[in-house]
Amino acid sequence: MMGRANSVGLFPAETSMPGEPGELKDRDGPVFQFSRMESLLRGRALRRLTVDGVDAVFVRDPVLVRTILVGESKNYGKGELFRKARNLSRVGMLSEDETMHRHYRRLANPYMRSSKVEEYVPVMRDVVRDFTSSWRAGESVDIQSEMCRITCAVVVETLMTGLPPETTKALSERLSRLAWEMIRKPLHGKAAARAARPGAAWRLSRARAEFRELLTACIADLLDSPESTAGYLSALLADSDDEGNRLLTAEGACEEAVMMLTAATVTTASVMSWALYVLSTDPSVEELLLKDLARRRSGSAGHDQGASSYTLRFLMEVLRLYPPVWISCRxxxxxxxxxxxxxxxxxxxxxxxxxxxxxxERYPNPSRFDPDRWLSLRLGQADASYIPFGIGSKGCIGEPFAWQQLEVILDVVTQEWKLSTEPGHRVRTAPETTLHPRRLLMTPQPR
Structure with a gap:
């Protein structure tokens, strides 16, 4: 355990304060108190804090965060401070071994690069239409649950091609249950401690076991039929060394696929939930977005590109205010x-x-939702002031996939439906595995 801040020379004496180190507690319940974080860290580039009973140094300076993630990343490994943050897998891309991480990152890259992702768009659109066609005007929809179902179906149908339709459907359903339980898993404080007790996380354990059971059966079928292919899953099974020896066991391939498929869904489902909620709160934003989406959909000459696209600015602002991976540890x-x-x-x-x-200092009026701030604001190359997908060698490999999926879901949903919440309803922020709305029921009406 670290000593007091002054005794180790971490902070100048004049920055000390009574009661250091500070402690990030969930004094009012399981909710991580952002206001408490801000007050503890105000004016500090670094401060020693106790998080879940463990001494840590909280880094607020974006230049220093970039140093950790990029400039001197070789000096920092994965942190496992939070009870939640027990990896789904310790093989492949989540291995502590840097060489293995790079290898499996390269293995996934052909399925995640921008040119390949563009090929997924028709399938993405069909999936979203299939789900939203079951909505009924005036009947409340649990948006987070629906976004889990949609994103999971998109991921399975694009990354695991060639499977029988009934298997694809079953995998999507089981993955959505796993993703939903992962999203709601407590990250910090007493709620996380309770969730870590034997038997307390039975819903998550059951969902994961059910998904792995079916995925394991798919892997067994593929191994028995070498001529069959299933996209990314087949690539994992075919991965071998120079002598033709398979690098991953069937169990290892299953674990790597669980990691990839879960990571590709829980974050996107949370972001999309926030996007639809934000859209329902501001008619002027909605009008501008619908016009831009229509132009992009039609492919009309001269429609906005890059940072000038209102759709992109809208999504960037959603990700700024509601980054799904809201806290990290190294x-x-x-x-x-x-x-x-x-x-x-x-x-x-x-x-x-x-x-x-x-x-x-970086974002004037930072709590205001303002897509137009991105017309003049440029992402800094020397800091980490905007990192919704991380940065550096461990940044999210699925970023191109996520951007495309977000735009497709946003376009298809808003083309058919106008969503609203009950008047006066206040949506609370839930900082758990992802930063998601605590509960988001919305009522669809036809456009």
Whole structure:
């Protein structure tokens, strides 16, 4: 455990305050208190805090966060400070071994690069239409649950091609149950401690077991029929060394696929839920977005491209205010110096994209939803002030897939339906595995 901040020279004496280290508690329940975080960190580039009973250093400076993730990333490994953050897999892309991580990142790349993702668009549109066609005018829809179902079906049907239709459907349904339980898994505080007790997480365990059971059966079928293919899953099974020896066992391929498919759904489902909610709160934003989507859909000459596209600016602003991966942890692999402060090996370093994205020095009036701020605001190359997908060698490999999926879902849903919440209903933020709305019931009406 680290000593007091002053005794290790982490902060100048004049920055100390009574009661250090600060403690991030869920004093009012299981909700992580963002206001508490802000007050503890105000004016500090670094501050030692106790998180879930573990000493850590919270990093608020975006330049120092970039140092951790990019400039000196070799000095920092994965942190596992939070009870939630037990990886679904420790093989493949989530391996501690950097060489193995790069290898499986390259293996996934052909299915995630922008040119390939564009080929998925017709399938994505069909999936979204199939689900939204079951909505009924005036009948409430649990938007988060629906977004889980849609994103899971999209991922299975695009990345795991060649499976029998009934298998594809069953995999999508089981993955959606797993994704929904993952989204709601507590990350911090007493709720996370309770969830870690034996038997407490039975819904998540059952959902994961059911999905893995069917996925394992798919893998067995593929191994018995070498001529069959199933996209990304087949690529995992075919991966071999120079002598033709398979690198992943069937169990390892299953774990890697579970990781990839879950990561590709839980974050997108949360972001899409926020996007539809935000759209329902501002008619002027909705009007501009619908016009831009119509232009993009028609492929009309001269429609906005890049950062000038209102659709892109809208989604960038949603991701700024509601980054799904809202807090992260790294661990110093050796003695390091960060921002002029020495840190011993094993130090947990925590940073929050939620706070980085709401820094008033970078984003004037940071709580205001304003897509037009991106007309003049440029992403900094020297800091990490905007990292909804992470940055550096461990940044999200599925970013092109996510952007495309978000736009397709947004386009298809808004083309057919206008969604609204009950007047006066306040949607609460739930910072759990992802940053998602606590409960989001919306009522669809035909356009």
């Amino acid at each position: 661990k110093a692999l050796s003695d390091v110096e960060l921002g002029g402060h020495p840190l011993p090996a094993g130090t947990n370093l925590v940073f929050s994209s939620y706070l980085l994205h709401r820094d008033p």
